[in-house]
Amino acid sequence: MTAMTPGSNVPLSVPRVAVDVAAPSARLDVSGLLLTGDGKVRSDDDFVFYNQPQGPGVTHRSGGGSGPDTITVDTAAVPAGIEKIVVTASLDGGGPFAGTTPTATVRGADDGSVIATFTPTGLGPETALVVVEVYRRGGAWKVRAVGQGYANGLAGIATDFGVNVDEPAAPAAPAPAASVSAPPPPLAAMPSAPPPTGA
Template sequence: MELVKGANAPIAAGEVRVAVVAAAAVDVAALLLTPAGKVRSDTDFVFYNQPTAPGVEVHPPDAIRIVPGAVPSDIDKIVVTASLDGSGPADWGQAGPLRISVTDGATGAVLATFVPTGLGPETALIACELYRRQGAWKVRAVGQGYDNGLAGIAADFGITVDDAPPSTSQPVSPPVAPGSALTASSGQPHAGQQHAAPQPNAAPRPHIEQLPAAPQPYAQQPPAAPVVAQHPAATPYSAPAQHSAAASQFGQPTLSLDKGRVSLRKNETVSLTKHGAPLLSRVRMGLGWDPAVQGRNIDLDASVIAYDNRAKKLVNVWFLKQEAFKGVIRHSGDNLTGHGEGDDEVITVDLTALPPEVYALVFTVNSFAGHKFDQVSRAYCRLVDDQSDTELVRFELSKGEPTTGVFMCMLTRGTHGWNMTALGEYAKGMTVRKMIDPGKRFVLTTL
């Protein structure tokens, strides 16, 4: 049966397959909705990073399997979406026509088809929905487009895509002393709580906007030339200087790029300004990892959080929101396995085009699927000059811990240009949203 937009048809099959056929590469997803039209929790969002829910399963990249009899009784509707994966056309207007087919999963018989029309600047759409009606299931053709991608659809149905600014009553851990241990933890999902390290019962202080002596903007800080470390010429990377992390303020450079590429240790900072060379403009932060057990797939997600010079979050870029500031920060997309050589995910930043209020960029890696870092080997981040394709800085984690998040590194504005600090601090956070408040401590300690 060929459906037009808004039309419906009965679904009597015990197993249903919804597929999207398009000329461009697509990602399909599904949301399980209550009669109120919202998800019960983030677990009702079924997509490539979370491919199963009761009665619903994603078959990447273009199909959803639904067993109506296994869907929880408090779920009234299943919304099936299709979004462009970012590797091809910019929107559905350029991607050309697509067709949605609903078939009997057991026999392959076609139950309904639908061709959405009138699409233009949209990058994602609600393809169709399966819903209960008087004890039976039906399918409805929808074809509603969204120009803000899958994130826009998810947000409409109650998925928290981005954190709202914390209330002024919420405690924020004070910055730790330079050179001391930097740790972060979080409680229940979306609680946004954190504890100062290493004393989890330390008394909270007011929210950062209430601090009586706010730090001056970075542009007004007095100039301080970085200390340049000497590196042996025989090593492929510049050897880090032998110094105590407490010898200088956290985030102030003690290394430079003057003698070539630098391999950082935890808490070390390198100036990204090379004497006699132009300032860096466009850079890539490559993040990589491998499964610790041969043959396993480890799905981790690279993200970045932009903060201002009071440690207020401005934006975060991750697999559900792959660009910010009109493309000044861009995410390469999601890697679902961790297998293969080279960077697993890449975040590109045009440093010269960043808004002036961006003071720090904190890069994280998280596991939405719950994989922990003691299951990961060879995790690293590396900064590459995007114009010359030259690797500038590398930082490798020495060992993994049984947590779902890690702060990898941080870029901060300095008097003479940008600096990069190796962090390597583990945290409890399956998405970057849980890392926003704990990440403030790194920024505050540099001010």
């Protein structure tokens, strides 16, 4: 098992890997985005999360509140045009990661053997993170530790990667007139770590 640092990478020796992301005493929402060479999803179908748990070669499994959410990548089933799958996390119910220590555990999906772990440190106002990425390089697959934070939640990450995050025009049930919400803040990414380096 390898304890990774931001920007480091580890070759994957198995074709199916599972990435568990958990934090002590905090419930996380974990998702995966399938990205092409230009760093974008092909469509909203490439955004895999609790409401859309199946994508081409990628699945989401909820921990049900008692365990970590898991993104599983079957590298043999990932479409040829997809270069990487980024695994993201945000706090269930929102809020910043300050005082929270999320850890990604990368393991063989079939035998459970731990391949690598990564724990981003020094988190503050970030409300969502790109934790790790599983990526294709020269015909082989690797995992890279990222730990980049965003101040505008999962919507900021999704928008950066080309997902349409438009909200429905109106809620199903009418809200009282006095409780009209303020518009959301602008979606601006706030890096919390230097960009990854190396192959």
